[in-house]
Amino acid sequence: MWLFALPALLINVCIILIPAVxxxxxxxxxxxxxxxxxxxxxxxxxxxxxxxxxxSALTNNFIWTAIFLTVPVCIALLMAAALLMAPEAxxxxxxxxxxxxxxxxxxxxxxxxxxxxxxxxGVVAWLNEHGFSISDPLADPDRSLYAVAAVDIxxxxxxxxxxxxxxxRQISIDQIEAARLDGAGFFALFRYVLLPGIRxxxxxxxxLTVIWSFQVFEFIFIxxxxxxxxxxxxLATLAYRHAFFEGDVGQAAAAACVMSLFGLCxxxxxxxxxxxxxxxxx
Amino acid sequence: xxxxxxxxxxxxxxxxxxxxxxRGARAEDGRKVVTFWFGQANxxxxxxxxxxxxxxxxxxxxxxxLQIEVKGAAVNNLLKVALVAGNGPDIVQTAGPAxxxxxxxxxxxxALDDYADKYKWKERFLAPLLNTSVYGxxxxxxxxxxxxxxxxxxxxxxxxxxxxxxTNRAEMEQVADxxxxxxxxxFGVGNADWKGVNEWLMTVFLNNVAGxxxxxxxxxxxxxxxxxPFVEAVELSKAWFNKGYFGKNYFSLTIEQxxxxxxxxxxxxxxxxxxSFGTKSYGMSKPDTVMDVTSVPTLGSAFTGSLVHLACxxxxxxxxxxxxxxxxxxxxDFMLTRKFYESMNRDWPGKWALPVKDLPPDMLQGIGYPLFxxxxxxxxxxxxxxxxxxxxxxxxxxxxxxYLIDGIEQVWLNKITTExxxxxxxxxxxxxxxxxxxxxxxxxxx
Numbered sequence: 050m051w052l053f054a055l056p057a058l059l060i061n062v063c064i065i066l067i068p069a070v071x072x073x074x075x076x077x078x079x080x081x082x083x084x085x086x087x088x089x090x091x092x093x094x095x096x097x098x099x100x101x102x103x104x105s106a107l108t109n110n111f112i113w114t115a116i117f118l119t120v121p122v123c124i125a126l127l128m129a130a131a132l133l134m135a136p137e138a139x140x141x142x143x144x145x146x147x148x149x150x151x152x153x154x155x156x157x158x159x160x161x162x163x164x165x166x167x168x169x170x171g172v173v174a175w176l177n178e179h180g181f182s183i184s185d186p187l188a189d190p191d192r193s194l195y196a197v198a199a200v201d202i203x204x205x206x207x208x209x210x211x212x213x214x215x216x217x218r219q220i221s222i223d224q225i226e227a228a229r230l231d232g233a234g235f236f237a238l239f240r241y242v243l244l245p246g247i248r249x250x251x252x253x254x255x256x257l258t259v260i261w262s263f264q265v266f267e268f269i270f271i272x273x274x275x276x277x278x279x280x281x282x283x284l285a286t287l288a289y290r291h292a293f294f295e296g297d298v299g300q301a302a303a304a305a306c307v308m309s310l311f312g313l314c315x316x317x318x319x320x321x322x323x324x325x326x327x328x329x330x331x
Numbered sequence: 332x333x334x335x336x337x338x339x340x341x342x343x344x345x346x347x348x349x350x351x352x353x354r355g356a357r358a359e360d361g362r363k364v365v366t367f368w369f370g371q372a373n374x375x376x377x378x379x380x381x382x383x384x385x386x387x388x389x390x391x392x393x394x395x396x397l398q399i400e401v402k403g404a405a406v407n408n409l410l411k412v413a414l415v416a417g418n419g420p421d422i423v424q425t426a427g428p429a430x431x432x433x434x435x436x437x438x439x440x441x442a443l444d445d446y447a448d449k450y451k452w453k454e455r456f457l458a459p460l461l462n463t464s465v466y467g468x469x470x471x472x473x474x475x476x477x478x479x480x481x482x483x484x485x486x487x488x489x490x491x492x493x494x495x496x497x498t499n500r501a502e503m504e505q506v507a508d509x510x511x512x513x514x515x516x517x518f519g520v521g522n523a524d525w526k527g528v529n530e531w532l533m534t535v536f537l538n539n540v541a542g543x544x545x546x547x548x549x550x551x552x553x554x555x556x557x558x559x560p561f562v563e564a565v566e567l568s569k570a571w572f573n574k575g576y577f578g579k580n581y582f583s584l585t586i587e588q589x590x591x592x593x594x595x596x597x598x599x600x601x602x603x604x605x606x607s608f609g610t611k612s613y614g615m616s617k618p619d620t621v622m623d624v625t626s627v628p629t630l631g632s633a634f635t636g637s638l639v640h641l642a643c644x645x646x647x648x649x650x651x652x653x654x655x656x657x658x659x660x661x662x663x664d665f666m667l668t669r670k671f672y673e674s675m676n677r678d679w680p681g682k683w684a685l686p687v688k689d690l691p692p693d694m695l696q697g698i699g700y701p702l703f704x705x706x707x708x709x710x711x712x713x714x715x716x717x718x719x720x721x722x723x724x725x726x727x728x729x730x731x732x733x734y735l736i737d738g739i740e741q742v743w744l745n746k747i748t749t750e751x752x753x754x755x756x757x758x759x760x761x762x763x764x765x766x767x768x769x770x771x772x773x774x775x776x777x
Contacts, residue, residue, distance in 0.1 A: 081433040082411045082412075085437070187523075190740075190744055
């Protein structure tokens with residue numbers, strides 16, 4: 050059995066475990082990326098905890114996680130349930146809502162930046178010309194994180210809906226029809242049949258959302274680069290800035306360790322929940 | 332003849348190996364290959380690189396074959412990784428002395444002193460620019476260009492409104508207030524696509540308010556960044572931002588969009604770099620252009636007149652592991668030929684303005700771009716005489732510069748105080764100075 054697992058294990062050791070260990074080790078060194086690393090002990094972590102930008106970035110990661118655990122999940126669940134009830138619309142609607150997922154992130158980011166939010170060339174400019182006084186949310190440090198989150202939600206929720214629909218289609222049709230015969234409306238069916246029926250899938254997606262939320266990088270980097278005034282800075286953009294703009298790989302590695310810590314906690318929670326499920330099913 | 336599956340499978344590793352030809356390889360005609368990774372270049376720029384550099388160099392001799400790869404904005408990151416892995420190009424181009432410092436300190440590039448003696452580079456380059464690449468008494472790079480922040484303005488708009496070209500802060504604010512009163516944006520600037528625009532502005536405020544002598548003292552560690560001249564500089568930048576001098580959409584407009592506001596007469600002036608000459612959509616090379624350019628006037632009491640800002644936008648070195656350093660040096664020397672200077676500055680103005688000492692006036696006149704020629708002549712004279720300020724992207728170390736760019740937005744948007752901003756800058760600068768990360772300063776006199 051070990052022989053079967055060996056190729057996958059080797060790949061994982063080479064491209065995940067070794068870089069992970071090296072990153073963890075780098076967090077204890079001062080290194081500019083080209084010279085000789087110098088032992089720094091916990092100095093990188095001390096510097097990080099003293100930096101107010103780190104704490105605002107961490108807070109932004111928590112806000113991002115809260116947004117993505119609720120808004121796209123709710124929209125996707127409702128859409129999946131609606132599509133389950135209306136099979137004739139499934140193919141067309143699924144194709145439309147899945148479309149944003151297959152557009153490259155860079156393209157999506159630029160579309161929203163230039164064609165939606167821009168006060169010179171976007172929908173915001175058009176609205177201002179027609180009497181609505183609307184400013185670019187990407188230019189406001191108090192709103193930029195939410196504006197980028199809206200872009201990512203547009204890109205993400207369709208995928209979630211398709212996943213939830215696939216899970217709902219595994220629920221026994223007899224169970225759904227029995228609930229209907231008992232007089233259950235859409236929301237009762239949703240609450241008492243569909244949600245419990247997709248609980249394992251829902252749990253997995255929520256756990257993955259937590260992990261991905263602490264790794265979020267590309268949309269923020271493309272649309273705002275963490276600004277303005279660090280308003281949309283998250284741990285990943287902070288780590289990138291340390292590594293590639295400031296030439297401080299040790300500091301970047303320390304930020305990356307904090308990101309990984311939250312991912313590990315989410316993974317541990319998932320394993321713990323899965324163990325509970327296994328115990329119940331045996 | 333159709334290939335069998337086995338032949339195809341066998342060909343894959345061979346093709347992979349062929350695509351990764353080691354440096355020092357020879358071309359089919361026996362020439363030694365010289366590899367060069369370039370940063371950002373649009374399609375026009377890439378065509379210029381091919382015709383004016385690669386094809387011209389390869390046609391000029393028969394010993395070396397120059398191969399150039401355009402790597403885009405990530406070239407600095409790629410270079411660092413490749414150099415550490417001993418697998419970079421022969422010619423190492425960095426985005427200026429601030430990037431070169433780490434690479435030179437790590438010994439990843441060769442000292443060029445022997446080549447400099449052979450080709451007489453020290454006699455041919457302007458000393459202030461060449462000295463930005465001297466570490467421990469050794470020369471590690473050649474400056475590819477010189478840059479400065481200039482005041483671009485719409486001369487037709489100035490004429491229509493009877494505005495005089497400002498020569499000090501009071502006159503500048505007078506013009507800006509008059510523009511605002513007419514619904515014209517005083518300065519067409521925006522950083523939506525490049526946050527570095529913040530440092531273009533801060534280069535002007537720090538130098539033109541606090542004065543270049545105080546900036547030099549601060550970069551030498553003789554004066555803290557928290558001292559009064561710099562407080563005044565940051566406070567003025569904040570005041571201008573809050574008065575709307577940079578328009579309502581500073582964070583939303585791209586560099587090109589904001590500059591085009593000046594060309595269209597919606598904005599009066601722009602504080603932009605000499606690289607702006609290379610953007611064709613601005614139309615500044617046309618004889619009927621509405622634009623004009625001058626150096627930025629004093630904005631404080633530290634000096635009178637106007638100031639240019641010493642900047643080296645890119646450096647050129649030879650990798651320590653290069654198999655063909657002689658070929659790389661030959662490419663550098665080719666860049667100093669009159670033919671290359673003329674063709675490159677004609678086709679891509681501002682990108683490759685080599686800071687050479689022997690710049691005869693007729694060489695510039697051949698370019699056919701009066702505004703660019705005038706500006707280069709001004710820069711050449713100022714740098715030759717040692718009268719200049721210091722740009723942040725050339726003389727500030729990495730972490731301090733990164734904070735200068737991002738932190739100033741917090742000041743402008745009232746998230747932190749000027750004192751907190753400068754205090755943090757001083758802390759970062761002190762640490763980087765201690766770690767030897769501050770790029771070298773040119774001597775006081777040229």
